[in-house]
Amino acid sequence: MAVTATAIAAVAALVGCSAPSADDSATDGEVAGKITIWTWDAPGDGLKAAIPAFQELHPDVEIDVQDVGNPAIWEKITTGMAAGGSGLPDVLNIGIDYMGNYVEKFPGELVDLRDFGADELADEFPSGAWKSGSGADGAVYGIPYEVNATGFFYRTDIFEQAGVDIDSIETWDQLLEAGVTIKEKTGVNLYNQDKAASAADSAGLWQLLTALQGSFYFDEQGEITMNSEAGVHSLELIKKANDLGIVGDEQGSWDTLLASLRGETDVAIMPSGGWMAGVMENEAPDMAGNWGVRLPPAVEPGGITAAVNGGTYLSIPTESKNQRTAWEFVNFALGTLEGQEVVYDGGGMFPGYKPMLESEGFAEPSEYFNGQSPNAIFIAELAQDTPVVNYTSDYARALKALTDAQTRVLLSGADPEEALNEAAEQVAQQTNRKLASD
16 A cells, blocks of 8 residues: 555654664674564454563563554555665554555565575465565565454354255356345345445455456556556456345445444345454354355366465565564464464464364364354365555555446446556556556
């Protein structure tokens, strides 16, 4: 996401206040001294939970986990990187959609964690999540902390009332056909969408459909692919659903989302991040038994039914004076079963570390979801060869161009291919990036 010079200046002083002291540094190769971590609420709780166990191994280490807040942390990191790393802590919690921006805009300011042997962990994480934290040359800039598979949630009572078997649906074309039946039998829309794109997450469905076809806004080389065959087909499916009259139009907001979760404004399905399972249980307890979860349908028959939907990484700035100790903590928290268990218990972030996903009790059935196990479903999803999602430093521009194109298609009936070609050309002119089709 772009950050203005004004915003950068506004937080400059704040960054300076948190600079780690050279006195806290350990000598080369020593695991000791103090390290500071920038993160925010729940992820911070998870990291704090790992400190006692880590200090049993390394009693001479002091760890300060700072809740910087989200989204404030992104401006603060940008400011530090723009200052050549001055004021940055020893460990950064970086969102998947910001990683490419930092790596491209500020090359050399994140440690290539292969220097500490991080590449040996690659097979322990879902391939798509791992690669999204790595450079095109294989450099490892972050270890996956939170890994969100796409959750596909559906209303069991509405599907039952319409006489539609959710388990019989294998593709999105079949789902749209079911949506027509549901609308006829119950009057409920298949899903809601912010057609005017008043919020950026109105692009969420396009991103899911495109990822299910192995594509995204940009490819691994950073070339523009939003107008690829996959991207166009995604927008065609969205237009088809709209033309069928099975899509409600609701402005995007957290309150709108909660209203749908609580059944105050009914929808038949809700594709979202896997984290939504916990939100449903906490925010809509009266709906227990009325929500189910499964893998998303494939776009094409036999296609993949998995996509990464957000996530974060732990990274180490090159300006850290205590990189060895920082790495040992990151490795303990995310690259060992002992560390992952306490981090998960403390913060609840869905992990990507495979031994944790396979551990006893992690995938227990949920009474809320009628005995289904959301964790087991997300594990099966992450086990698929999920595509790499390369957000790049120009994600914000691509997102705006996409949502503008989608709005023209949904509200004015524009042709999806023409709208996306125009959007891709616009991004190319703004960024000097090459169109992948050239």
